[in-house]
Amino acid sequence: MTARILSGREYAAKIKEAAKREADLLGLRPGLAVVMVGDNPASAVYVRNKNKSCEELGFHSVMETLSANTSKERLLAVIDRLNADASIHGILVQLPLPAELSDAEQEVLNRISPDKDVDGFHPVNVGRLSTGQGSLAPCTPAGCIKMLEYADIPMDGKHAVIIGRSNIVGKPMAQLLLAKNATVTICHSHTKDLAKIVREADILVAAIGKPRFVTADMVKPGATVIDVGINRVEPKKLVGDVDFEAVSEVAGAITPVPGGVGLLTVAMLMQNVVTAAKMQLQGNCNIEKTDKGKMA
Numbered sequence: 362m363t364a365r366i367l368s369g370r371e372y373a374a375k376i377k378e379a380a381k382r383e384a385d386l387l388g389l390r391p392g393l394a395v396v397m398v399g400d401n402p403a404s405a406v407y408v409r410n411k412n413k414s415c416e417e418l419g420f421h422s423v424m425e426t427l428s429a430n431t432s433k434e435r436l437l438a439v440i441d442r443l444n445a446d447a448s449i450h451g452i453l454v455q456l457p458l459p460a461e462l463s464d465a466e467q468e469v470l471n472r473i474s475p476d477k478d479v480d481g482f483h484p485v486n487v488g489r490l491s492t493g494q495g496s497l498a499p500c501t502p503a504g505c506i507k508m509l510e511y512a513d514i515p516m517d518g519k520h521a522v523i524i525g526r527s528n529i530v531g532k533p534m535a536q537l538l539l540a541k542n543a544t545v546t547i548c549h550s551h552t553k554d555l556a557k558i559v560r561e562a563d564i565l566v567a568a569i570g571k572p573r574f575v576t577a578d579m580v581k582p583g584a585t586v587i588d589v590g591i592n593r594v595e596p597k598k599l600v601g602d603v604d605f606e607a608v609s610e611v612a613g614a615i616t617p618v619p620g621g622v623g624l625l626t627v628a629m630l631m632q633n634v635v636t637a638a639k640m641q642l643q644g645n646c647n648i649e650k651t652d653k654g655k656m657a
């Protein structure tokens with residue numbers, strides 16, 4: 362069997378078109394602020410792509426670049442300013458933070474107003490997602506779900522297996538698949554008989570950061586395989602967490618790397634910016650006016 366290739370380009374374009382249509386109906390220009398601390402080269406590429414997508418859709422886009430030795434207090438002050446800026450509907454602090462700030466990561470993410478938290482990382486949004494009230498879900502898993510919907514791949518009653526339990530992908534992916542009535546199993550580094558469980562998957566999501574970890578013998582014939590990994594194996598070669606060549610002979614559908622999930626993440630970010638703008642416009646959010654008349 363040769364798998365159907367789920368093209369990130371094709372589905373990202375659909376997500377962006379829908380976001381743009383929704384933005385046009387809003388009557389305001391959605392605004393995104395991306396905060397980048399330090400000069401991690403991979404992060405710089407992602408951040409550039411996020412700004413480029415904003416430009417493409419006509420969104421307002423602000424880039425806050427801070428040096429690697431920025432203090433926590435200064436970073437929190439930047440977030441406070443963006444929380445209070447009415448032209449900014451979405452705020453994203455690019456991760457990872459430099460080593461000096463890594464202990465403060467959760468405090469930094471918690472400082473972003475939940476209603477501007479277009480990454481869906483704030484505990485309020487994590488809670489909203491897990492109780493079925495989610496509107497700002499993490500972009501990578503939310504983009505994957507949109508792709509499955511557009512590709513007409515059923516989730517209801519299917520066994521979805523996720524490899525990886527990160528806050529950014531594994532855990533929110535499980536919540537989103539549960540909300541689609543899939544039966545969900547999360548595997549991780551301590552899972553016994555991982556290959557046996559993975560072989561039971563109708564939908565397999567690999568998000569572990571290990572190049573070509575999923576081999577053809579671990580995949581049920583006809584399964585849908587979503588590869589979230591992006592691993593650099595040679596100076597210029599990127600591969601996923603799935604052995605694409607071999608697995609595409611067994612799977613029913615598969616995402617490539619590059620050209621797969623990475624593009625969906627940025628597209629879904631654009632949708633989240635529109636969703637956040639809409640909530641703020643409708644007053645359907647928890648941003649409160651302080652006594653100084655500023656939004657807190």
Ligand code: GUN
Pocket residue numbers: 453454455456457480500501529626
């Ligand atoms: N670093 C890697 N993925 C992400 C993401 O989805 N959001 C942010 N803010 N940083 C990341």
